[in-house]
Amino acid sequence: MTTSIPKPRIHHPSLERNSIGLTRRDYEGSMSTLCAGCGHDSVTAAIIRAFWELSIPPHRVAKLSGIGCSSKTPTYFLREAHGFNSVHGRMPSIATGAGAANRDLIMIGISGDGDSLSIGLGQFCHAMRRGVRMLYVLENNGVYGLTKGQFSASADVGTKAKRGEVNRNEPIDPVLLALSLGATFVARSFSGDREQLVPILKAGLAHRGFAFIDVISPCVTFNDHEGSTKSYRFTRDHMREVIAADFTDGAVRDGGLDGAGNGHAIHADPGDETPAESPDLVPIRTEITAAYAPGSVHEIRMHDGSTVRLRKIDENFESTDRDAVYAYVRERQRAGEIPTGLLYMEPEALDMHAMEGTVARPLVDLAFESLCPGAGKLDALMEEFR
């Protein structure tokens, strides 16, 4: 007769180790306290898998979040990573600051539709336009789960709450928002489709810039009923993968992060070398926006030497440019579909550090004298402006 037990630290005899000697279980956190069956727990499992597959040393990672069930989930993965649970909606600012101070951190932000699209909408927008280098996961369930299921800003017109009220307010669509604000990596996926989600998460971690993923993640307690447009069943019935992504890691595993933690993270520059085993890789400066035929495979080399292989599934999907993607997504949504996949990506994007021209060394590693040159230097500077 026990109350809930922790997941025992035993495992299947065949449990694999990654290139830094860790098992998937080493990337777990404490037991989830979310409702059983929550989509967010599945996203957590996908994140665990993505980090494990990339052999990222947990202590190199910073997990950032706001407030909400979704924002609680960083506790449930990478128990050895850094973490910051911020004020509601303010995670983007914390991330901006953390990234500014230590550009070598691998940052993952977890947020909800309430956290990012209601109270934190402004913060979210600015992090995107600044190009904070992070993977930003919005676990979208159409409700404020933590506060018992009120409609959030992503609730669709006509969707029904558990008690029957119908939503009349226009939703804010985070994918359309991201596209219009210049985000350089925009994807949508579903907590129930791990095969799609894991490669997108990995590509997002490899992206040098703000990588945004909107993950439909059903709230099993307050928004999984008949009449909801964010339920498991509704999402399964209406989602359509328009472009499939495949991720092959290169430098992340082989050169970038080496267990000892002194590598230069995910954004290490591989130089101009093309790995021998994939001769037909798209050269680094090729435009991602080139049109390609449905079913055809398009490979994109990331900065760290990894490769994202995109396969177009819907022939009408034109990823030629941001506007075309925007128009396509909007049009399909009007038709009642939920288009998913890695919808838009600019591998050559400039991130915050590039745009601001910051020093190459993380600020935290600079000597105090160079970070804070002292009153004399300040006076001299002030003198210049007189």
Add this chain to the structure above:
Amino acid sequence: MRPTDVTDPAYYHRVVDCQWACPAHTNVPEYIRQIAQGLFTEAYLTNRESNVFPGILGRTCDRPCEPACRRTRIDEKPVAICRLKRVAADHRDDVTGMLPTAPAVKNGKRIACVGAGPASLALANDLVPIGYDVTIFEKLPRPGGLMRTNIPSFRLPASVLDEEIDYILGMGVDLRCNTPVDSMESLLREGYDAIFVGSGAPRGKDLDIPGRHDSDRILIGIDFLESVHFGHITEIESRVLIIGVGNTAMDCCRTVKRIGATDVKVMARRGRQHFKASPWELEDAEEELVEIVENHSPKRFVIEDGILTGMEFDVVEWYDDNGRQKSRTLETVTIPCDAVILAIGQDNAFPWIERDIGIEFGDWDMPVVDRTTFQCTLPGVFFGGDSAWGPDNIIWAVEHAHQAAISIHLHCAGASLTDRPPQGMNLLSEKMGLHQWSYSNAYSHAVRAKMVHVDLEQRFRDLGVEVELGFDPAQTAAEVQRCLNCDVQTHFTAELCIECDACIDICPVDCLTITHAGNEAELRGRLTAPTIHPEQPLYVSAGLPQTARVMVKDEDVCVHCGLCAERCPTAAWDMRRFELLQPYAGKPAGSSKYPPLPLLR
């Protein structure tokens, strides 16, 4: 693959590997839970229902259940199933009032048994309570068979043996000791409704090499042990060689250590990995400073002036010759000794069964016995225990007896012996509350408890000193928690699943997979964790409501932690206790063998 039919008792039974491996299908996890709760009497009766001799078996069983125990799939050592059985037996209350008794009105059928070993006794245990008159003829002065005459009392105290045999005799068995059956033909003429042959495999194998018949210091193992038991042998010379390395050899070497031998060697023809003795018996012998010598093939006895002075061996080396093991001699050595005990196996012998009365004998001069019905070629005559197919062990003798009793009951009713009563099952949810189960689902990291032994000096002082002390309360409390409760099954209801993956993610041992339907090879190829034991069947659900994919479970390494059921939002997974219901003679599956238990606590 088609959806698994979990209403077939064999499916979930297969998941309780200890119970599946036990010849009598003892409900191991149930009695372990009862011990955990201090319900020793209940635990004893749970055992007794299927294995009849819990106290005896808790000390001597061959324990086929332990190598099968699922604990070894994630931990080094199996649960100490056998020694926990002894805990139940040692701490039980008086059960005499709780055992089945003979009915006041008998059914008028008379059954004769030859031999009073475990096979005949277990047969009587099943038949007397349903109205049969059972007569057992035994050639020796006391009942028990090899359990009494060959298993030394330092492993099995006489008091334990007597008590459990008396439970059966007390039901009203007509036991006739000192009454050998000399002729099957005359026994047949006595008009019994059925005859059960439980006469064992009474002849020790001989070793016909030069010198064998030139000394009286060359003894046969099982005869030697019997002579020690009856006090005909009370001492032996100091240097003794035991030939053979099976379980009899282990008892012989440990016995001679107690009656005067100081230099004892067990001589094996092959290497250790081929020894027949159980690993724990080898350990116990070595603890008693018996030397075990490998790769020595007996060549001749060395007799000087009519006195045995030693034995000559070829020291051999084994090599593989196209998959067959062959030996080559490296040298020949003589090992001095004063006595030799041959412990190289047993043969069956039926000099008392006439060969012209319809009982057919086949290979090795063994009776032809049906594997399911235990009947020989003469209707109404049944065999069980070692007499059926050669030497085995107590628990098999018991299971043979259960099956032969069913056959005898069918035979006496004029029914077909192959129309055997089916097994049944119960399946009961263990759910008590949101995160509460009526079994202890937490995983215990405890290591297997080590049996404490009486110190060497004390145990050599007297043949009857039991070596093993039994588990103390702390050991018992830790050991019971090592059991994974493999009978508490993960039961799946496909219609309820919303495919949220919660169960897949929480499972600590990656048992679960949701995937597209396919044949077994395809499904195994897509499992979350690869198959280790392909002989363990996969569970496959019906199509799931949202995507028509299927839930697949590799039962192999499930630790029955119940987390899948705890994390499932719809209770598609539930933890349900499976109970195998076995039929016994006159007791269809599900009816109790025992009178209703008084509420004990």
